[in-house]
Amino acid sequence: MSFEIEHAKWMKWHLSRRRGERKDALMRGHGYGNQMFVEKIWWSLMGHFVGLHPEYEVNDWRGRSYFLDFMWNVGGNRFAFEIMDYGSHGKDRSKYRLDLNRGLFLQSQQYQVIAISFDEMKENPSFIEAILRNMLAPYLASATKQNAMVSRTFCKIERQLMRFAIRHNRIIRPPEAARELELHKQTIIKYCRMLVQKDRLRPVPAGATGKIYRYEYLGSIQSPDLL
Numbered sequence: 001m002s003f004e005i006e007h008a009k010w011m012k013w014h015l016s017r018r019r020g021e022r023k024d025a026l027m028r029g030h031g032y033g034n035q036m037f038v039e040k041i042w043w044s045l046m047g048h049f050v051g052l053h054p055e056y057e058v059n060d061w062r063g064r065s066y067f068l069d070f071m072w073n074v075g076g077n078r079f080a081f082e083i084m085d086y087g088s089h090g091k092d093r094s095k096y097r098l099d100l101n102r103g104l105f106l107q108s109q110q111y112q113v114i115a116i117s118f119d120e121m122k123e124n125p126s127f128i129e130a131i132l133r134n135m136l137a138p139y140l141a142s143a144t145k146q147n148a149m150v151s152r153t154f155c156k157i158e159r160q161l162m163r164f165a166i167r168h169n170r171i172i173r174p175p176e177a178a179r180e181l182e183l184h185k186q187t188i189i190k191y192c193r194m195l196v197q198k199d200r201l202r203p204v205p206a207g208a209t210g211k212i213y214r215y216e217y218l219g220s221i222q223s224p225d226l227l
Helices: 003-016 020-029 032-046 093-108 118-123 125-146 156-167 174-181 185-197
Strands: 052-059 065-074 077-084 111-117 201-206 211-217
Touching (some): 003 020, 003 032, 003 052, 020 065, 032 052, 032 065, 032 077, 032 125, 077 093, 077 118, 093 111, 111 118, 118 125, 156 174, 156 211, 174 185, 185 201
Antiparallel strands (some): 052 065, 065 077, 201 211
C-alpha cells in the first residue's frame, strides 16, 4: 500500500492500544520531525512498519518513564531512534546532559541507540538512509521474515511487475512489460489491475479521455513484497 494508507493504519493501531498519558504522548510526540523520519527514511528503507513503535515508553535509571521517538524490535534486538534538533536538545545544558545519560543507560540495557540530526534528515535524507541501511543490514533478513505474511500475498508475476516498475522509474507500460517478461499484454494488464486493488500500483489516466496506458508503483524499493 501507499505510505499514507499504511501510516494511517499504523498510527490507528497504536492509538487504539494506548490510554492516558501513553496515548497523549503519542498524539503530542508524533509531530513534524518524527513524521518526516517515517516517510523519508523508514518507509523508503523498509516499506513497512512491522516492529516499529512510535513514542515508546521506557524507564530510566531513576525509574522515571519517558518516551523514545521510536523503538524497533527485530529478532530480539532493540533499536532506539531519537530525532535530535538543536532547539530541543542543545540549548539547555541540563537537558542535554540528561539526554546523554539516558542514551548511556539504554545502551547498558542492550538497546542500540541511534541519534539522528533533524537538520541533516531534512536537508540530506539520502545520507541518513544510506547510513541506516549499512547499520541495519544484518537485521533486515529478520525483518523480512517478520513481514513474511504480507509478502506472501503477492504471486510471482505480481512481484515481477513491481520489480519491473522499480527498474523503469516506478512506471509500468503493459506493452513494454509484456516484452521484457515474455508474457501476454492482457496478462500484464490483469495483474496490474490486481496490484491496483492491493494498493501497490496506481493507474495513471492519459489526457482528456482518461484512458489507462501506464501504472505507477507506490511501494518502497526495499519492500519485502519484492522478495
